[in-house]
Amino acid sequence: MPRPAKHHPERGDARTRLLDAARDVIRAKGFAATSVDDLCKAAGVTKGAFFHHFATKEALGVAAAAYWAETTSAFFANAPYHRLDDPLDRLFGYVDFRKAIIDGDPAEFTCLVGTMTQEVYGSHPAIRDACAASIFGHAATLEPDIAAAMAARGIEADWTPASLARHTQAVLQGAFILAKATGGREDALDSVDHLKRYLTLLFSQTRSKGNPHDGR
Amino acid sequence: MPRPAKHHPERGDARTRLLDAARDVIRAKGFAATSVDDLCKAAGVTKGAFFHHFATKEALGVAAAAYWAETTSAFFANAPYHRLDDPLDRLFGYVDFRKAIIDGDPAEFTCLVGTMTQEVYGSHPAIRDACAASIFGHAATLEPDIAAAMAARGIEADWTPASLARHTQAVLQGAFILAKATGGREDALDSVDHLKRYLTLLFSQTRSKGNPHDGR
DNA sequence: ACAACCATACCAACCGTTCGGTATGTTTTT
DNA sequence: AAAAACATACCGAACGGTTGGTATGGTTGT
Numbered sequence: 001m002p003r004p005a006k007h008h009p010e011r012g013d014a015r016t017r018l019l020d021a022a023r024d025v026i027r028a029k030g031f032a033a034t035s036v037d038d039l040c041k042a043a044g045v046t047k048g049a050f051f052h053h054f055a056t057k058e059a060l061g062v063a064a065a066a067y068w069a070e071t072t073s074a075f076f077a078n079a080p081y082h083r084l085d086d087p088l089d090r091l092f093g094y095v096d097f098r099k100a101i102i103d104g105d106p107a108e109f110t111c112l113v114g115t116m117t118q119e120v121y122g123s124h125p126a127i128r129d130a131c132a133a134s135i136f137g138h139a140a141t142l143e144p145d146i147a148a149a150m151a152a153r154g155i156e157a158d159w160t161p162a163s164l165a166r167h168t169q170a171v172l173q174g175a176f177i178l179a180k181a182t183g184g185r186e187d188a189l190d191s192v193d194h195l196k197r198y199l200t201l202l203f204s205q206t207r208s209k210g211n212p213h214d215g216r
Numbered sequence: 217m218p219r220p221a222k223h224h225p226e227r228g229d230a231r232t233r234l235l236d237a238a239r240d241v242i243r244a245k246g247f248a249a250t251s252v253d254d255l256c257k258a259a260g261v262t263k264g265a266f267f268h269h270f271a272t273k274e275a276l277g278v279a280a281a282a283y284w285a286e287t288t289s290a291f292f293a294n295a296p297y298h299r300l301d302d303p304l305d306r307l308f309g310y311v312d313f314r315k316a317i318i319d320g321d322p323a324e325f326t327c328l329v330g331t332m333t334q335e336v337y338g339s340h341p342a343i344r345d346a347c348a349a350s351i352f353g354h355a356a357t358l359e360p361d362i363a364a365a366m367a368a369r370g371i372e373a374d375w376t377p378a379s380l381a382r383h384t385q386a387v388l389q390g391a392f393i394l395a396k397a398t399g400g401r402e403d404a405l406d407s408v409d410h411l412k413r414y415l416t417l418l419f420s421q422t423r424s425k426g427n428p429h430d431g432r
Numbered sequence: 433a434c435a436a437c438c439a440t441a442c443c444a445a446c447c448g449t450t451c452g453g454t455a456t457g458t459t460t461t462t
Numbered sequence: 463a464a465a466a467a468c469a470t471a472c473c474g475a476a477c478g479g480t481t482g483g484t485a486t487g488g489t490t491g492t
Contacts, residue, residue: 031246049437050438052438121244163407163409166394171390174391177330177333181333187386191379201417273447
C-alpha cells in the first residue's frame with residue numbers, strides 16, 4: 001500500500017489525481033463501465049502511472065472507497081453543526097447539512113460507495129467490503145449524538161442508536177437513487193424531509209407507545 | 217416488439233429465458249460486468265438467439281427494466297393485503313409484504329431497476345429512463361391508499377401522498393444497499409421497521425404540528 | 433547511485449456485434 | 463391439397479475494436 005506521496009505533496013500526485021478522477025467518473029458511469037484509460041485520461045496521466053500505484057483495477061476500486069471514506073470523514077468532521085450544544089440539534093444539523101450538499105448534478109452529490117456497493121456486489125467482494133466499511137463507519141459517527149439525545153430526553157425506545165443511524169444512511173442512499181432516476185433533486189430533498197419529520201416525531205415523545213400496526 | 221411466440225409456448229421462450237437470466241445475473245454482477253455470453257450461458261441459449269431478440273445489449277437492459285415492471289406489478293397486484301378494508305391497513309400490509317420478501321440472498325430480493333439506475337446513470341440514459349418509469353410507476357400505486365388514509369383520519373399535512381409514496385421506495389432502495397453491503401438482511405429489515413414506525417407516528421396525529429427543528 | 437515515479441509501446445484475452453446458415457411453422461398460390 | 467413463398471426462431475463461427483495488464487526505458491528527487 002504505497003503512501004500518498006509524503007515527500008512532495010504538489011508533485012507525485014498522480015495517485016490522488018487518479019482517485020479524484022475515479023470518484024467523479026465512477027459516480028457517473030459506474031465502476032465496470034469506467035475503463036482504466038478513462039481514468040487515466042480524466043486524471044491526465046498514463047497507464048504507466050496507473051499501474052505503478054495500483055496493482056489492478058480492482059485495487060483502485062478498493063483504494064477509491066478508502067479515499068472516499070477518508071475525505072468524507074474529514075469533510076463532515078469539519079462541518080459547523082458539530083459546534084451546537086444540544087446533541088439533538090447536532091443530529092438535525094447533520095441532516096440539514098446533508099440536504100444542503102444535495103446540489104448540482106446527481107453525479108456530484110451522490111455517494112460513490114453506495115453506487116459501487118450495488119454494482120460490484122457479487123463480482124468484486126473486496127470493493128464491496130471497502131464500501132461497506134465506509135458506509136457503516138460513517139453511520140457510526142452519528143451514534144453518540146443519537147444516544148445522548150435519547151438520554152437527555154428520557155427516550156425509552158425499541159430501536160437502538162445504531163439502527164437509527166443506519167436508517168439515516170438508507171434514506172440518503174435511497175434518495176440518491178431517486179435523484180439519479182429523475183436527474184433532479186426534488187425527490188431526494190423530499191425524502192430527506194420525511195426523514196427529518198420522522199426524527200422530530202421520534203424525539204417529541206417521551207416514551208415509546210405500542211405500534212398499533214405492529215402485528216408481527 | 218416481437219410477440220412472445222403464442223403458438224408454441226415451449227419453444228420460442230428464448231426471449232423470456234434471457235430476461236429471467238438478466239434479472240438474476242445483473243442483480244448480482246451489475247449490468248456492465250454482465251457480458252452477453254454470461255446471459256446466454258445462464259439462459260441456455262446462444263448469441264444468435266440473443267441478437268435475434270435484442271438489437272443491442274442496451275436494448276436488453278431496457279427490455280429487462282420493462283419486464284421487471286410488468287412482473288412486479290402483477291406480483292404486487294395479486295398480494296393479499298389489497299383485500300383489507302382500511303386503506304391504512306393496506307399501506308401497512310404493503311410494507312409488511314415488502315418485509316416478508318426480504319429473504320435469502322440479497323441478489324434475490326433486491327431491486328433490479330434500482331441497481332441499474334445507479335450504474336447506468338450517465339452511460340445508458342435509455343435504460344435509466346426505463347428504470348425510472350418502473351420505480352415511479354410502482355410508487356404511484358401506493359398514492360390512492362395513502363390519500364384515502366389521510367382523508368379518513370383528517371390528516372392535514374405539509375407532505376403529499378406522492379412524496380410519501382416515493383419516500384417508501386427510497387427507504388426500500390436504501391435498505392437494499394445496506395443489505396448488499398453486509399450480505400445480510402438485518403439492517404434492511406431494521407430500516408423498514410423505522411419506516412413502519414414513521415408511518416405509525418404520521419397517521420396517529422390528527423393535525424400536523426409545527427416542526428421545532430424546521431428552521432429553513 | 434539508487435529508488436520512486438511516470439511515459440511509451442505493446443500484447444493477449446475478451447467484448448459486443450455481424451452474418452451465413454438451418455429448422456420449423458405460416459400464408460399464399462396454383 | 464400440394465407446392466411455393468415467406469416469416470420466425472435460433473445456431474455458432476468469425477471479426478474488429480477495446481480492455482486490463484506488462485515490459486521497458488527515461489526522468490526526477492535524495
